[in-house]
Amino acid sequence: MALLPILKFPDPKLHRVAKPVASVDDRIRQLVDDMIETMHDAEGVGLAATQVDVHERVIVMDTSETRDQPLVFINPELVARSEEMTFADEGCLSVPDTYDRVARHARVTVRALGRDGQSFEMEAEGLTSICIQHEMDHLVGRVFVEYLSPLKRDRIRTRMIKRARDAQRA
Ligand code: GNR
Numbered sequence: 001m002a003l004l005p006i007l008k009f010p011d012p013k014l015h016r017v018a019k020p021v022a023s024v025d026d027r028i029r030q031l032v033d034d035m036i037e038t039m040h041d042a043e044g045v046g047l048a049a050t051q052v053d054v055h056e057r058v059i060v061m062d063t064s065e066t067r068d069q070p071l072v073f074i075n076p077e078l079v080a081r082s083e084e085m086t087f088a089d090e091g092c093l094s095v096p097d098t099y100d101r102v103a104r105h106a107r108v109t110v111r112a113l114g115r116d117g118q119s120f121e122m123e124a125e126g127l128t129s130i131c132i133q134h135e136m137d138h139l140v141g142r143v144f145v146e147y148l149s150p151l152k153r154d155r156i157r158t159r160m161i162k163r164a165r166d167a168q169r170a
């Protein structure tokens with residue numbers, strides 16, 4: 001097991017498009033386990049492989065109170081999404097200390113492979129639905145700040161660049 005470094009916005013690597021996983025082998029299972037450890041350590045409810053600079057379609061999530069029910073989605077695809085939308089404040093481990101309102105489909109049905117390589121389908125609502133959409137965006141190189149106004153996004157970019165510079169100096 002290992003903690004993986006998380007890329008921070010505006011790192012251009014966050015905008016890479018992930019490739020499908022060809023086979024769920026030991027390398028992918030190791031990645032999944034490291035991502036779960038990294039997500040739990042960072043106290044996030046989800047993590048996409050893109051955020052740890054691996055550009056393959058792998059997502060881990062854990063929306064449980066007890067932080068002991070990780071979900072794994074390999075090669076996830078949305079097979080259904082509700083017309084109804086939901087609006088909630090989102091945050092991102094790649095954009096620390098930044099929260100803003102984003103519109104998402106209220107309910108989604110996702111099909112993916114699990115850690116065992118078996119295909120499964122899951123219907124989600126609430127935070128799980130929001131998180132699946134947030135993570136699947138990462139896999140196509142999209143960060144939630146891209147849904148905000150250009151003014152807000154530029155302010156966030158400026159603040160993150162300053163933070164990175166300050167961290168470098170410290
Ligand atoms: O930890 C996270 N919390 C969160 C809250 C609202 C909507 C989405 C998220 S995902 C985020 C972790 C993360 O950055 N995943 O990519």
Ligand code: NI
Nearest residue numbers: 091092093094
């Ligand atoms: Ni995120």
